[in-house]
Amino acid sequence: MKELINYILQFGQLDKQQIDLVMNNVVESSLHKGEHFSEAGKVPKQVGFIVDGVIRGYYHHNNGEEITRCFISENSLVADYVNFEANTVSAEYLQACTDCRLIIFPKDNWEELSRAVAGWDNIKNKMVQICMYQKSRKGPVISQDATTRYREFMENYPSLINRVPLAYIASYLGVTQQSLSRIRRNIR
Structure with a gap:
């Protein structure tokens, strides 16, 4: 849990009571290699923080081939955030490449923090920007050898x-x- 708090505090200040509230709204979880954090065809219901491990984002090409779009590793948020916020079905997968230890914010808890913790929305927005940047980072330029x-x-x-x-x-x-x-x- 210390890793998550250190991560959050990079983006803003929280007092002890606010930190306790954040900690009461998360659950520790794990994924085995090959398991999915979120899947295409389903509405994402959680935001995660990777304590240990690597998750990849991928989708299926028209021909059925898997295309890896990004890798997300320790000390990072992981989420299909656009679909999570919009409560819409995802077109991509987030899958554990290694065994992973995570700290999970279920959707209701994530939203509760916005109501209960002053300044949370500002912190959350900064964390989400980095999460979305990591997930959207373009792969290598195909014109390169x-x-x-x-x-x-x-x-x-x-x-x-x-x-x-x-x-x-x-x-x-x-x-x-x-x-x-x-x-x-x-x-x-």
């Missing part, structure tokens, strides 16, 4: 290289898994 895209991935996500399955990294980079293996061999 695959080796350049992989080098940029290594630079931007050094902690994920050995934690995330190669298939997800390949999907994110827009290459086949075989091509990624060849690129990795040539870089070493």
Whole structure:
């Protein structure tokens, strides 16, 4: 819980009573590798904070192929926030790439904090902006050659290289898994 409070306090001040109120509105949870935090075809009902682990955002292309759009790791909010706020059905998935420990704000509790904690909306808006930026961050520029895209991935996500399955990294980079293996061999 300390990680969540430290994260929140980056965006504004809360007194002890307000912090206690926030803590009373969250639940600790976990996801096993492969489980979904939210799914396409369903209305998202929670906002999470990743204490440990990696979650990927992905969707299905018209041909059924999974396309990885983003990776979200420790000390970050995770949510399909646009659909969460609008109470609408999602078109994307948020899936655990590793076993994950999370702190969850169920929708009703998230909304209750806006009513009960002075200044929460300002803090929440700043946290949500970062969450949405991470989720919407564009993948590598496809016009770059695959080796350049992989080098940029290594630079931007050094902690994920050995934690995330190669298939997800390949999907994110827009290459086949075989091509990624060849690129990795040539870089070493």
